[in-house]
Amino acid sequence: MALVYQTIHRRASSLCCRLHSTYVAKMRYMFELKENDDICRQAQNSGTFYLFHNFSPFLQKIRVFSSFFFWCPEIKKILEKFRQNEQRIEDSVLIGCSGDCLAYFALDLGSMERSVLESGLEGSFTELQQAFFQLDEKDTHLLSSAQALLRWHDNHQYCSKTGQPTKKNLAGSKRVCHSSGIIYYPQMSPVVITLLSDGNRCLLVRQASFPRGMYSALAGFCDVGETLEETVRREVAEEVGLEVDSLWYSASQHWPFPNSTLMIACHAMVQPQETELEAARWFSLDEVVEALRRDPRSSKQEDGTFSVCLPPKQAIAHQLIQEWIKNQASRSM
Numbered sequence: 475m476a477l478v479y480q481t482i483h484r485r486a487s488s489l490c491c492r493l494h495s496t497y498v499a500k501m502r503y504m505f506e507l508k509e510n511d512d513i514c515r516q517a518q519n520s521g522t523f524y525l526f527h528n529f530s531p532f533l534q535k536i537r538v539f540s541s542f543f544f545w546c547p548e549i550k551k552i553l554e555k556f557r558q559n560e561q562r563i564e565d566s567v568l569i570g571c572s573g574d575c576l577a578y579f580a581l582d583l584g585s586m587e588r589s590v591l592e593s594g595l596e597g598s599f600t601e602l603q604q605a606f607f608q609l610d611e612k613d614t615h616l617l618s619s620a621q622a623l624l625r626w627h628d629n630h631q632y633c634s635k636t637g638q639p640t641k642k643n644l645a646g647s648k649r650v651c652h653s654s655g656i657i658y659y660p661q662m663s664p665v666v667i668t669l670l671s672d673g674n675r676c677l678l679v680r681q682a683s684f685p686r687g688m689y690s691a692l693a694g695f696c697d698v699g700e701t702l703e704e705t706v707r708r709e710v711a712e713e714v715g716l717e718v719d720s721l722w723y724s725a726s727q728h729w730p731f732p733n734s735t736l737m738i739a740c741h742a743m744v745q746p747q748e749t750e751l752e753a754a755r756w757f758s759l760d761e762v763v764e765a766l767r768r769d770p771r772s773s774k775q776e777d778g779t780f781s782v783c784l785p786p787k788q789a790i791a792h793q794l795i796q797e798w799i800k801n802q803a804s805r806s807m
């Protein structure tokens with residue numbers, strides 16, 4: 475069945491993708507879908523759907539978790555089977571599209587009985603946090619942005635000024651309050667995450683919510699009106715009482731836990747430090763290299779204590795630590 479739908483879809487979208495490079499065509503098509511409900515409705519008919527139940531994605535597990543999507547006619551059949559109105563398809567939100575402009579949507583069936591749905595669909599609705607580190611990169615990205623967008627819609631059903639219901643556009647790229655005309659756009663909170671170095675060592679911190687033994691780079695939410703540089707300087711001062719000499723940007727990442735944040739990763743330098751800190755620990759290159767080799771799931775030692783472990787590769791803190799190791803190695807050459 476999948477092949478038939480793909481063929482129909484290819485004919486419909488081939489014109490849009492033939493005219494431009496794949497990336498440009500894809501982005502322009504996504505923009506059109508967000509702006510035009512009629513085009514978005516057509517895209518839903520030929521598109522694929524990722525199902526959620528109260529923000530838990532529908533996954534299949536063979537050895538590890540993987541995502542699973544349904545074509546529109548399959549979704550219609552599911553809705554019919556469970557006596558739901560076909561119109562529920564319009565509750566879905568646009569989450570991306572393929573290189574040949576096949577649109578992807580996410581639909582939360584939270585109001586339906588979870589176990590009944592699962593037994594009919596041969597998979598399970600699994601908490602994203604539970605599956606996150608087993609999913610491949612594409613699935614992680616797609617499902618975490620889908621979850622963030624579904625959650626945002628769920629939390630913004632009413633206008634905060636008039637108290638009237640807001641209505642989403644078909645793609646779910648905005649919600650409008652028709653009594654005041656206010657348009658709400660999905661938001662995420664910017665967070666800076668900084669790997670601090672004193673030249674020879676890097677500073678890692680623990681949070682109560684981390685697994686035992688886990689240390690990571692220092693993170694903090696941006697305050698209104700701050701630049702990224704100001705946030706880095708303030709957070710370092712607040713959390714470990716040090717003054718930053720210099721800093722530079724590395725990369726960014728969308729992080730879905732516990733709520734949607736944009737993690738902006740930076741390196742920062744402070745003067746060489748003599749004293750130890752209470753809230754954080756300085757780590758030498760050897761210590762960091764050794765901790766990186768350790769599996770966070772088996773950091774418990776025989777005497778019951780936990781050896782130091784570091785965030786897994788999916789967390790941007792991991793990338794900052796890898797970059798620091800590389801910089802240290804090139805400095806010593």
Ligand SMILES: NC(=O)C1=CN([C@@H]2O[C@H](COP(=O)(O)OP(=O)(O)OC[C@H]3O[C@@H](n4cnc5c(N)ncnc54)[C@H](O)[C@@H]3O)[C@@H](O)[C@H]2O)C=CC1
Pocket residue numbers: 663665667690691692693694695696729731732733735737785789790791792
């Ligand atoms: N992907 C990664 O590698 C890592 C991600 N993180 C994430 O970074 C985020 C921020 O780190 P924290 O040290 O907790 O930040 P933080 O140091 O700013 O402290 C959190 C506190 O900031 C306040 N706050 C200000 N604006 C907020 C907002 N928009 N949302 C929630 N709280 C706000 C609250 O009082 C909250 O208790 C966390 O959500 C955490 O999951 C943290 C470390 C590694």
Ligand SMILES: [Mg+2]
Pocket residue numbers: 692693694713
């Ligand atoms: Mg913090």
